[in-house]
Each structure stands twice: as structure tokens, then as C-alpha cells.
Amino acid sequence: MxxxxxxxxxxxxxxxxxxxxxxxxxxxxxxxxxxxxxxxxxxxxxxxxxxxxxxxxxxxxxxxxxxxxxxxxxxxxxxxxxxxxxxxxxxxxxxPLASFAYTAADEEKQRGVRRMKLTATGLLLLVAIVYVLATWAKNSGVGGWPGYVAAAAEAGMVGALADWFAVTALFRRPLGLPIPHTAIIPTKKDQLGQSLGSFVGENFLSGDVIRDRIHALGVGRRLGVWLAEPAHADRVTAELATALRGALTVLRDSDVQAVVGEAITRRADAAEVGPGLGKMLEKVVTDGGHRKVVDLVCVRAHDWLVEHGDSVMNAVQGGAPGWTPRFVDKRVGERVYKELLRFVTEMRDMPEHPARGSIDTFLTDFAADLQSDADTRARVERLKSEILGRGEVQDVIASAWSSVRTMILSAAEDERSELRLRARASLMSLGAKLASDGRLQGKVDGWLEDAAVYVVTTYRAEITSLISETVAGWDADQTSKKIEAHIGRDLQFIRINGTVVGALAGLAIYTVSHALGG
Incomplete structure (x- = not known):
């Protein structure tokens, strides 16, 4: 059957x-x-x-x-x-979550747990055998000492069984019996996750704890000492260059060109350029910087007139009425040419020429109008809008970004480029200053403290919920097995210690009772 x-x-x-x-x-x-x-x-x-x-x-x-x-x-x-x-x-x-699955490494640790379980159980069996033998010897009238041994062994068995129950109750129901408050980890996993999240939030994610920890670490000074080393500065520079290359590679030129063009256009539209141009022109006129431009124009005009005299005279004759004699047109053309050449020559050679003074007056008045005259400023704004709206200007902006991008990529890839050398030197200089300047160290530590406190106070609920929700997503049996694999070996020492401490306590109690006449 x-x-x-x-x-x-x-x-x-x-x-x-x-x-x-x-x-x-x-x-x-x-x-x-x-x-x-x-x-x-x-x-x-x-x-x-x-x-x-x-x-x-x-x-x-x-x-x-x-x-x-x-x-x-x-x-x-x-x-x-x-x-x-x-x-x-x-x-x-x-x-279970794949990241919390029971792995081969956990199984290897579990073998160690099983070995310790055998050791603790073997010790329990040993004290049980000692108890049987000591009790037999005591009942056989061997002497008084077997009573002490039997008492110690008896208490050792009690301690071993009690601690076996306590350790087992963490992970499963002892002997499969539905005893309340056993199998704590599988049945209370979610509550333990919530408690762990609350504990971390209250004791680790508080502003005071974060500030004290960062202040104790002295991040500013350590960062300065670290950056002051040439090898470390080279490493940071290389990482920054890699990040810069990656960012420029990911960005699409058309998107960047559109953003840059829109930003420049919006900025130019928002800012009135007339007053700024007026102040700049006023300063140039006051400093006499425009006179070099006038000198250059006079020299070039004189040279052109000398080389193209026939063109000037032909132009004058071509504009004369048809009824005038040709020799009259020729004499008029020659006269106009000579007067123009004389006028330009005098302007070139005479710094105090009245025409130069007229130019100074015109530029001064124009600078004032750009700053205060509403009509002049409005005309300048209209001209600005027309210029910005032209396709040629937008093409220039787009080509400028392409040139800048190529230049940055080339500099980032070249270890001896001016960009990387300057970045390295700046990092080392910053590190040296951070390492020696206590005031700067305090500022850096303060910035880091404020940033860290902001993060933990703003996202504390999300961080703690991440802990509790992650634990809640674990499979109960897998969680129990994994935790036991990691801490079960140490827990078996509780059983061993319980056996030893129980035996010593039983021996002490029996000795006191015997001494008192028990």
C-alpha cells in the first residue's frame, strides 16, 4: 500500500x-x-x-x-x-527582478552557510550526547561531577534550540509550523523595505548630516590638491575634451545653426543699437580716430583721380546738353577735373581744411542724433531689421557655426592645441589656489553643501520610495535566500554562541543551587 x-x-x-x-x-x-x-x-x-x-x-x-x-x-x-x-x-x-536573482555566487555562499549549519547542529548533537552520558553517569553513582556536566549540557541544548528557532524564524517557519512572527523576511519584506527607506531618509538624507559630512571631508581642499597634480589635470582635460567631442558629434549642425541664428536675431531685435553706436561714434570722434580714415580716403581719391582723369572728363562731357559745342564741353570737363583734383589734394595735405572740419561736425551731430533723436534711431532700427532679414546674413551665421565647430573639434583632438593647454593650465592654477586658499575652499564646500542639501531635501521622497519600491519588487523567497546566503554564516555563530553561553549559564546556576543546598 x-x-x-x-x-x-x-x-x-x-x-x-x-x-x-x-x-x-x-x-x-x-x-x-x-x-x-x-x-x-x-x-x-x-x-x-x-x-x-x-x-x-x-x-x-x-x-x-x-x-x-x-x-x-x-x-x-x-x-x-x-x-x-x-x-x-x-x-x-x-x-524576481533580474538584478536581484539568486546567482551562482550566492549559491557558493550558501554552501558556506550549510557548512556552518552542520557545525552548529553537530555541536547541538554533541551536547545532547554529553547530557545523556553525564545523566547516566550521575544515576550510576559515579560521583558528584556528572551533575555539573549534565546541567551544563542541558542548558546548552536549551540555548542551542532557542537560538536555532530565532535564526530560522528570520527566513522560514521552523518545522513548517504556522507560529506567529516567524518567516519574518519573506512575510515582512515590504514593511522592512518601507522601514529601511524611512530610516535612510531620516538618518542619512537630512540637511544637517549632509552638511556635516561634506564639511568633514574637506572636498574643496582635496579637490585642489588633486587638480594641482599635472597627471590629474591632464586626465580631467582629456575627459573634458572627450565629452566636448561627444556633444559636438551628437548635435546636428542644422539644429545648432537654427538656434544660434534665432538667438542672434532675437538678441539683435531686442536690443536697440542706435544709442550704442552713437556713444561709440562720439568716442571715436573725440579721440580723433576718424581722421585716419579721412586721410586714407583722401589719399585713395587723389590717386584715383590722377589715374582716371580722362574718365572724369568724359563723364562731365557726357552729361552736357547736346546743343553746346564740343570744345566747350571739353573745357568744362577739364575745369571740373582740375578743381576736383585741387580740392582732394588740399584735403590730403591740409589737416585744418574746412572740409575736414565739416566732417568732424557731421559725425559729432550724427553721434548725438543716434543717442537722442527718435527719427534717427528709428531709421537705424529699420536698417538693422532689413540687414538681419537678408538671407546672406543668415548664411554668414550658419557658416560661422560650422567654422567654430571644426575649430573646436580640431583643438579638442590635439593634445598640444592651445585650447587644451590653456584648459590644463587653468585647472592646475585652480587646483593650486584651492589647495592653499582657505577662503576659496570654504566657498567650494559651501556650494557643494547647498547643492547636496537641495538634492536630498527636494528628492528625499523619491529616493526613499526608490528603496521601498525596489524591495517590494523583489521575490520574497529569492530575497530570503539571498539574504541568508550573505549573512547566514554569521548567524550560525549565534547558535554556536547560544550553545556555549547556555552551557556556562546552566553550569553557573547548578553550581549556585548546589552551593545553597539545592
């Missing part, structure tokens, strides 16, 4: 695996019944390391190993013949 029942149960398990139906708990119960029907029986202490070696019910957080028939896979799914790995397959619809 036992064999028939085992076949029936195994058949149910196989059907559940094929159809994908059934809950995880039902699969585990079926496997446990199958083990019982084969005479193996369930593992008595699920937290012990033997669960991993026999492939029993998966209570150790990894029921892989050599595995018994149908050993449970631990986190979910059935183990099949020979027992599956400790990670198992997660239940349907409860897939």
Missing part, C-alpha cells in the same frame, strides 16, 4: 508539472508525502545543514545537492528526480 500511495502522489506531482497548475505549497506537500511513503520521512530540523545534502524539503534555502527522490527546489517549483539547484524556479507570476 505504501508503494501504491507513493506512485499515486508522484503521478499527481508529474501532472501538476506538465500542466503548470497547482500552488507551490501543494507541490511541496506532495513531494513531502512522496518522501514519507518511501520511508525517508521529512527532515526534522529544516534549518540544519543536512537539508541541503539530502535534498529534503528545501527548508535550508537550497535543497539542491545530491538530492533525494523528488527533492524540493527551495524557492519554487518541484525538484524532480535527484533534486534541483537551490535557486529553483520562481512561481508563475512572481518572477
Amino acid at each position: 505504501r508503494t501504491s500511495r507513493g506512485r499515486d502522489v508522484r503521478g499527481r506531482v508529474e501532472r501538476m508539472e506538465r500542466t503548470g497548475s497547482g500552488e507551490q505549497e501543494q507541490g511541496e506537500d506532495a513531494v513531502q508525502e512522496s518522501e514519507q511513503s518511501q520511508g525517508q520521512g521529512p527532515v526534522a530540523v529544516r534549518d540544519s545543514g543536512s537539508a541541503g545534502s539530502t535534498g529534503g524539503t528545501g527548508g535550508s534555502g537550497g535543497a539542491g545537492g545530491s538530492g533525494g527522490t523528488g527533492g524540493s527546489g527551495g524557492a519554487g517549483g518541484s525538484g524532480g528526480t535527484g533534486g534541483s539547484e537551490g535557486s529553483g524556479a520562481p512561481p508563475r507570476g512572481a518572477g
Whole structure:
């Protein structure tokens, strides 16, 4: 009958695996019944390391190993013949986050946990054997000392079992019993995540903590010392050049040209240029800077008249009435040419020529009109708008960006370019000043403190919710197994210490009781 029942149960398990139906708990119960029907029986202490070696019910957080028939896979799914790995397959619809999956590294740590479980369980068995032998010796009348040993061993067993229960209750229900406040991590995972987020927000993301920490670090001084090193300055310069090249590569020329053109046009439209031009012209006239331009114009005009005298006379004759005699037109042309040449020559050679004074007066008045005359300023604005609206001007702006982009890329790629050399020198100079100037260090630390405080106070809720929501997204069984793999080995020392401390306490209590006549 036992064999028939085992076949029936195994058949149910196989059907559940094929159809994908059934809950995880039902699969585990079926496997446990199958083990019982084969005479193996369930593992008595699920937290012990033997669960991993026999492939029993998966209570150790990894029921892989050599595995018994149908050993449970631990986190979910059935183990099949020979027992599956400790990670198992997660239940349907409860897939853990990929970044928090149970990995091979975790399995390696879990092996260390299982070894420590065997050690702690072995110590429990040792004190149990000592208790049996000491009790037998005491009842056999060997002497008084077996009583002390039996008391110590008895208390050691109590301490070992109590600490086994406490450690096991963190990750699962001891012996599978539905005892309240057990399996704390799987059942209270979300609450623990919320508590962790609140704890981090209250104790780490407060303005005072951030300010004190940054002030204690002395970021400004450290940054200065670091930047003052030529190798570090070269590294920062290279990183900045790489970032600059990347940014210029990503940006489309057409987009940048449109933005730059629009920005220049908007800026020029928003700013009235008349008063500025007037002030500039007034200063030029006051300083006499325009006289060199007048001198140059006079020299060029004189030279042109000398070389093109016939052209001037022909132009005058061509504009004469048709009824005048040709010799009269010729004499008039010669006269006009001579007067023009004399006038230009006198302007060239006479700094105090009346025409030069007239030019000074005109420019002075024009500078004043540009600053105060509404009509003049309006005409200048209209002229400005017409110039900016011309396609040739926009083409110049576009070509200017292309030239600037090419120049920047070339300078960024060349380690010996003026741009990179100046950037390196500036960084080293800044570093040297930061390293020695306490006032500047205070400013930098203050800026960093203000920025960090702003970030943590503005986004504290988002940061804490990131913690709680991330923990909530973890699979409960995977989380329990992963945490146990990381801290379970140390927790087994609690069991060992509980055994030792319990034995010492029991020995002390028995000694005091015996001394008092108990």
C-alpha cells in the first residue's frame, strides 16, 4: 500500500508539472508525502545543514545537492528526480527582478552557510550526547561531577534550540509550523523595505548630516590638491575634451545653426543699437580716430583721380546738353577735373581744411542724433531689421557655426592645441589656489553643501520610495535566500554562541543551587 500511495502522489506531482497548475505549497506537500511513503520521512530540523545534502524539503534555502527522490527546489517549483539547484524556479507570476536573482555566487555562499549549519547542529548533537552520558553517569553513582556536566549540557541544548528557532524564524517557519512572527523576511519584506527607506531618509538624507559630512571631508581642499597634480589635470582635460567631442558629434549642425541664428536675431531685435553706436561714434570722434580714415580716403581719391582723369572728363562731357559745342564741353570737363583734383589734394595735405572740419561736425551731430533723436534711431532700427532679414546674413551665421565647430573639434583632438593647454593650465592654477586658499575652499564646500542639501531635501521622497519600491519588487523567497546566503554564516555563530553561553549559564546556576543546598 505504501508503494501504491507513493506512485499515486508522484503521478499527481508529474501532472501538476506538465500542466503548470497547482500552488507551490501543494507541490511541496506532495513531494513531502512522496518522501514519507518511501520511508525517508521529512527532515526534522529544516534549518540544519543536512537539508541541503539530502535534498529534503528545501527548508535550508537550497535543497539542491545530491538530492533525494523528488527533492524540493527551495524557492519554487518541484525538484524532480535527484533534486534541483537551490535557486529553483520562481512561481508563475512572481518572477524576481533580474538584478536581484539568486546567482551562482550566492549559491557558493550558501554552501558556506550549510557548512556552518552542520557545525552548529553537530555541536547541538554533541551536547545532547554529553547530557545523556553525564545523566547516566550521575544515576550510576559515579560521583558528584556528572551533575555539573549534565546541567551544563542541558542548558546548552536549551540555548542551542532557542537560538536555532530565532535564526530560522528570520527566513522560514521552523518545522513548517504556522507560529506567529516567524518567516519574518519573506512575510515582512515590504514593511522592512518601507522601514529601511524611512530610516535612510531620516538618518542619512537630512540637511544637517549632509552638511556635516561634506564639511568633514574637506572636498574643496582635496579637490585642489588633486587638480594641482599635472597627471590629474591632464586626465580631467582629456575627459573634458572627450565629452566636448561627444556633444559636438551628437548635435546636428542644422539644429545648432537654427538656434544660434534665432538667438542672434532675437538678441539683435531686442536690443536697440542706435544709442550704442552713437556713444561709440562720439568716442571715436573725440579721440580723433576718424581722421585716419579721412586721410586714407583722401589719399585713395587723389590717386584715383590722377589715374582716371580722362574718365572724369568724359563723364562731365557726357552729361552736357547736346546743343553746346564740343570744345566747350571739353573745357568744362577739364575745369571740373582740375578743381576736383585741387580740392582732394588740399584735403590730403591740409589737416585744418574746412572740409575736414565739416566732417568732424557731421559725425559729432550724427553721434548725438543716434543717442537722442527718435527719427534717427528709428531709421537705424529699420536698417538693422532689413540687414538681419537678408538671407546672406543668415548664411554668414550658419557658416560661422560650422567654422567654430571644426575649430573646436580640431583643438579638442590635439593634445598640444592651445585650447587644451590653456584648459590644463587653468585647472592646475585652480587646483593650486584651492589647495592653499582657505577662503576659496570654504566657498567650494559651501556650494557643494547647498547643492547636496537641495538634492536630498527636494528628492528625499523619491529616493526613499526608490528603496521601498525596489524591495517590494523583489521575490520574497529569492530575497530570503539571498539574504541568508550573505549573512547566514554569521548567524550560525549565534547558535554556536547560544550553545556555549547556555552551557556556562546552566553550569553557573547548578553550581549556585548546589552551593545553597539545592
